[in-house]
Structures are given as structure tokens and as C-alpha cells.
Amino acid sequence: MRDDPPGTDGTVCPFCAVGCRLDREDGRVQGRDGPANPNGRLCEKGLRAFDPATDEDRLTSPLVREAGDLVPASWERAIDAAVDGIETVLAEHGPEALAFLGAPRCTNEENYLLQKLARTLGTNRVDNRARRCHAAMARALGDRLGWPATTNSLADLRRADAILVVGANPAVRQPVAFDAAVRPAVADGATLIHVDPHQNETTRLATRHVAPRPGTDALVLSCCCAHLVAAGHVDDAFVHERTTGVDRYRTWLDDLDVAAGAERAGVEGDTIEAVAADLGTADRLAVLAGTGADRAPTADALLNLLLLTGNLGRPGTGLHVLRGLANEQGATDAGCVPDRLPGHQPVTDADARATVAAEWGDEPPPTPAPDGAGLLSGDEDVHGAVVVGENPAVSKRDADGTARRLADLSVLVVAECFHTETTRHADVVLPAAVGVEKAGTVTNLDRQVQRLRPRVDPPGDARPDFEILRALGRRLVDDAFADADPAATFAELTRVAPPYADLRYDDLADRPGRWPTDASGTRSGADVLYRDSFATGDGRAPFVTVDLPARPGDQADDGGLHLVVGDRAGRFAGDEPATDDEALVVHPEDAAAHDVVDGAPVVVSNDAASVETTARVSPSIRRGTVYLHASVADPLVRGGDAVVDLSHTD
Ligand SMILES: Nc1nc2c(c(=O)[nH]1)N[C@H]1C(S)=C(S)[C@@H](COP(=O)(O)OP(=O)(O)OC[C@H]3O[C@@H](n4cnc5c(=O)[nH]c(N)nc54)[C@H](O)[C@@H]3O)O[C@H]1N2
Ligand SMILES: Nc1nc2c(c(=O)[nH]1)N[C@H]1C(S)=C(S)[C@@H](COP(=O)(O)OP(=O)(O)OC[C@H]3O[C@@H](n4cnc5c(=O)[nH]c(N)nc54)[C@H](O)[C@@H]3O)O[C@H]1N2
Ligand code: SF4
Ligand SMILES: [Mo]
Secondary structure, three states: OOOOOOOOOOEEOOOOOOOOEEEEEOOEEEEEOOOOOHHHOOOOOHHHOOHHHHOOOOOOOOEEEEOOEEEEOOHHHHHHHHHHHHHHHHHHHOHHHEEEEEOOOOOHHHHHHHHHHHHHHOOOOEEEHHHHHOHHHHHHHHHHOOOOOOOEOOHHHHHOOEEEEEOOOHHHHOHHHHHHHHHHHHHOOOEEEEEOOEOOHHHHHOOEEEOOOOOOHHHHHHHHHHHHHHOOOOOHHHHHHHEEOHHHHHHHHHOOOHHHHHHHHOOOHHHHHHHHHHHHHOOOEEEEEOHHHOOHHHHHHHHHHHHHOOOOOOOOOEEEEOOOOOOHHHHHHOOOEOOEEHHHEEOOOHHHHHHHHHHHOOOOOOOOOOHHHHOOOOOOOOOEEEEEOOOHHHHOOOHHHHHHHHHHOOEEEEEEOOOOOOHHHOOEEEEEOOHHHOOEEEEOOOOEEEEEOOOOOOOOOOEOHHHHHHHHHHHHOOHHHHHOOHHHHHHHHHHHOHHHOOOOHHHHOOOOEEOOOOOOOOOOOOOEOOOOOOOOOOOOEEOOOOOOOOOOOOOHHHOOEEEEEEOOOOOOOOOOOOOOOOOEEEOHHHHHHOOOOOOOEEEEEOOOOEEEEEEEEOOOEOOOEEEEEHHHHHHHHOOOOOEEEEEEOO
């Protein structure tokens, strides 16, 4: 895998944040040599990239609710209905009564237009699924290092000589990146340490697997740090020159009881010490963090570990956020966030607001809006919503609550490619184009910005979200929206979002770019962030003491089992084949204690729900913990307790 190889043929796979390039030729999907998929490799999913384009369930006509039913309508009538509904809410309750949800499946330009629409109407109530998906890790990176993004490039991972994977399964979830970067690094002798209560496909390549109790990663990692200090593996020069707060942190570490910590995490003390030795003796340590690690204390502990050992700002090091959906990074970069303008600038920053105002003619409001734009937390002030490419009625933690709130809105406008649980509550449904039908740009998980090219026409009357948002903007705000096209909107993004400053839409047609573009104005962008200093006020990164959970771990002592959920997936057609792997994974000793045998039907229950499935008895899961596929576990995790009971059915 080369650094920054050229590659702009075809378009970008719409399914995950790796951002492989592909095209369709003679009816078959084929990979194209791209920056993230050297030699045109694709995973099985990528081979289905065009499936949504030809799916017969696609929405092909706008729909408007009439007498309780959604009925086909012309675009003109649908936009009228959307605008009427939104203007009524504006007139009755003001802009803070509207919420806007975008669109990690949509382009940078679409996300930019969505947040511009919200903010020019007068509200910061705009959010996107992406920020929530890897929220804790991105926030810690942004707060402590400067940018809420992966620090090093995927290609650069090959240079690591130790790779620590926490709460993730990149062998299956980001397979092309895993095969192109992680496998070759391991083949060259890198140590792979996998921290996960459940063994998955990534574990197969691991040199060492550590299975702590769920939720105890921060404790395990902090104990590692204590061992690193004791064994003299601290990079003193790096700590001295590039960090702050080490004394306070070291005092905190000194007070950490590593023996008790290991016991609470359910891991042998020797194992933690051995992991610390693996990490401490590596010259170049890189960390990959997934959804299972997305907790604030874990993020803090990981960054402390990297700072202590000087594993930031150099090739082969850093923290990789294993983002999921195709444009998770870009949706956030473009400003679909309730407290950030484009380019991650705080809405509270008067200078940033002034730059934006110079472009828009309107200054965005200075007050951050709540997470989920308030729509998801049940903020009673929200009376209307525009949802673009999300399905909050099922994909959010409190899905039932969200569905109720959607049903209660006075107006819900949804841009979608398919009918979903969310369109069911909509007043206006606008049929949207899918990824392979669109132009624009997307930004992958290692900050590479790539051009999409429309490869097929949208079916029927479906249109790109860009056109939909432009039409809404023209009617709700002003004619300036009417002039927008993806090229002009990207140019506007580069003017208001400093990390995108020197990227040019036309250039991206020939060569992908990467943000942040460097200060000298070249467009190569930083494949390794923070080589000389961190993007913080004083250029240094702070150590922080870790807020360790008071009562981590499972509660196997009282007979309950801790539920670990994985394989969370979107439901976009073609994105994921139906899984037959819905069994409850249970450790042999727990199975025996609950009188359950392999293959037996079982009931898993907590205070929220009971689900029926079959048992797979396997030592791949740690004792006291059970693993369930998200699609089956959903009713249990929706507001329920993480501790479950297990019984067999006869
Ligand atoms: N094929 C396919 N690939 C996808 C997707 C898809 O739908 N299909 N979706 C994409 C999306 S949107 C996302 S967000 C990513 C998700 O990618 P990943 O984050 O890799 O998702 P999972 O496979 O669920 O892996 C999460 C792991 O965390 C572990 N875990 C749970 N709790 C804990 C804990 O407390 N500590 C530790 N250390 N581990 C824990 C689980 O056992 C599980 O193995 O995948 C992306 N890639
Ligand atoms: N209960 C539960 N919750 C979950 C998960 C889970 O497995 N279970 N998984 C979690 C994870 S990791 C993620 S990332 C999220 C995913 O959450 P969401 O993003 O809300 O859900 P998806 O089903 O992935 O995608 C939403 C919709 O986008 C539409 N879409 C695709 N492309 C486009 C486009 O270009 N334009 C428009 N307008 N629409 C488009 C698809 O038709 C789909 O219905 O869910 C998270 N939450
Ligand atoms: S790894 Fe991701 S981007 Fe690449 S082909 Fe597979 S799903 Fe598409
Ligand atoms: Mo995700």
C-alpha cells in the first residue's frame, strides 16, 4: 500500500468508511485502484455496491400525507408541502423548534447544505449519526490533540510494529483496509493485540487476545500504563517536550492498585504486564478503536498510553478511529454537528461565525444545540424535523421513544431511498438518489477526500439529496441556494472550513486529497498528524486522569450475565446480507450453570424485554458474559439493563 497513491476512476463504495473505489462494467462491479484499495481490491459488500440502484423497492416518486396516507405527488407539490409544514413551525415556534438530521451516507456537499439550511434558518439543531457512532473517541481526540479524526493514514499502519485493537473487528468491518495494512504489518512481524470480551475474526490474526469484562478497558489500559512506568518504558523526551499534566497523571497512576484492577477487569495480572511489555518495547505502536471501545474513559486511557510512550506524530503510530458509514468523517467535517460549524470550529467562536456570515449573509446562532438536535432526547421544543438518510426510528438506542417522538411532530420531512420505519411517520417523503447515482465528495476514515461520479441514473423521479436540499433552501432561505452545485458548494466548504482550505474540487478529479491541507498550501495533506506539535492552543497534548467506572464489569457473582453486543449494522439494501449468525454465544461453564446445551433454544431477558434465540456454547466468549448480534439484541439494549438472565425453553 503506497502513501497517497493516485486513483480516481469510477466512484467510491457507498457502504463503508474505508472508501474503496469501484465501477460497474458489463453489469459487474469491479474494484478500481484507489487510495484505500490498492490494486482495486473490494470486499464482498463492495461487490454489491450497485444493488441499491437496481432494487425494486426504491422510492421513485415524492410522497405527501393526505388524509392519513402517504400518496404519490409531483416534486413541486411535495416541496410545497415540506415548505408549508416547516414555515408553519417557524411561524408558531421559531427556528429552535426544528431539528435537522444528516447524513453519514451522503456527500460532504449535501451535509454542508443541510447544516447551512438549519443555521441560516436560525438554529444549531443539526446532528448526524456519525458523531454518535464513535463519539467518545472523536471527542477525546479533538479535545486533547486538536482534530476529531484518525491521526495517521491507513497506509502508514503498515509501519507499525505493534497494533492494539480495542473493541473492534476490522477483519470483517473494514476488510479491505485490514487486508491492505494490518495483515501485511503482522506478516512483517508486528505484534497484534486484540482486546475484546469476545473472540472474533480479528482475533485469529492476533498474537495476544485479552478478554476483559465489558466496560473495563480503561482500567486495563491504565494498569498497562502503570506497568510501563514501572518498567521504564516512558518516552521522557516526548513527554517533556510535547505534553502537559504528566505529574498529576503520574501521581494518579501511582495510586492505582494494579492487582485489584486486574481482578476487577477479570484479567490475570501477568497478562496485563505482558501486554504492557509488548506495547512498551514496540518502536511504533498504533491503536485501532471500534464501537466496543467507544467510551470516554477508554478514549482517555488510550491517549494517555500513546502519549506516555511517544506514539503520536510519527509514522506507524497513532490512534485510528475505525469509522463505519461511508461519510461519517465528512458529515462531521462539514458541520452537521450541534456545537460545531464546518471544519470543527465551535459555534461559540465569534471569528468562525463571522467567516461563515461573510459567506452566507447570516450569522449562525452562537449557542450549541443538544445532541441529536434535541429530537432524539425528546426535547419538547422540537415540533418539526428534516431527516436525510438516517433511520432514527430504529437505529437509535431508545428506538421506541424516538418513534413516538417522530409520530408527534407537526412536520417530518424525510429524504430516503427506501421506505423505512422513519418514513412511516413522515408527512413528506422525498425520493433520494443512492451513492453510485451521485456527484460530490466524501471523506473516508483516514481523512481522504475523494470525488464521487454518478455511474447510473436514479430511478423514476428520485433525485440526489443535493438537489432536494437546494430546493428546500431556495424556498425557505433565499435564491443563493439555487446557484449551488457540488463544485461551488465544495469551494464554499473550503473557504469556511480551515482543514479543507487548500483542497480543490477539480484537482480531486485527478487525485484524492487529505485534510488538513498543510500550511504551505500544498494539497498533499497530512498523512501523519502532529509531527511537530499538536493542534491545541499551546501545541501540547494534556495527560488526563481517567474517570474509571465505579462498578465496572459484569455481575457474574450474582448469577447475571453481562450482555455484549456486536455486529451493529445499518439496514441499507445490499449493505449487509441477512445474517444467519444470530445465536447467543455463551461460555461452557455459564451454559452448564444455566442448564443450557449447544444448539438449544434459549430465552435471554432483562428488565426491558425477552428474546428467543439459540445457544452457541463456546469458549470464544469470556465467562460471565454473553454475546449477541445487534439485530437480535436490539429489544434488550433499548433502555434495558446490560445484565441479562438466561433460561432454556423446553
Ligand atoms: N460488513 C459490515 N461492515 C461494516 C458495517 C456493516 O453493517 N457490515 N457497519 C459499519 C459501521 S456503521 C460501523 S460503526 C463499524 C463497526 O465496526 P466495529 O466497531 O468493529 O463493530 P463490531 O463488529 O460490532 O465490533 C465491536 C466489538 O466490540 C466488542 N465489545 C463490546 N463491548 C466491549 C467492551 O466493553 N470492551 C471491548 N474491548 N470490546 C467490546 C464486541 O465484542 C465486538 O467484537 O462497521 C462498519 N463496517
Ligand atoms: N438498535 C440498533 N441501533 C443501531 C445499530 C444497530 O445495529 N441496532 N447500529 C448502529 C450503527 S453502527 C450505525 S452507523 C447506525 C446506522 O444508523 P442509520 O444511519 O440511521 O441507519 P442505516 O439503516 O444505516 O441508514 C439510514 C438510511 O439511509 C438511507 N440512505 C442510504 N443512502 C442514502 C442517500 O444517499 N441519501 C438518502 N437520503 N438516504 C440514504 C438508507 O436507505 C437507510 O434507510 O445505527 C446504529 N444504531
Ligand atoms: S471495505 Fe468498505 S469501502 Fe471497501 S469495498 Fe468493502 S464495504 Fe466498500
Ligand atoms: Mo456505525
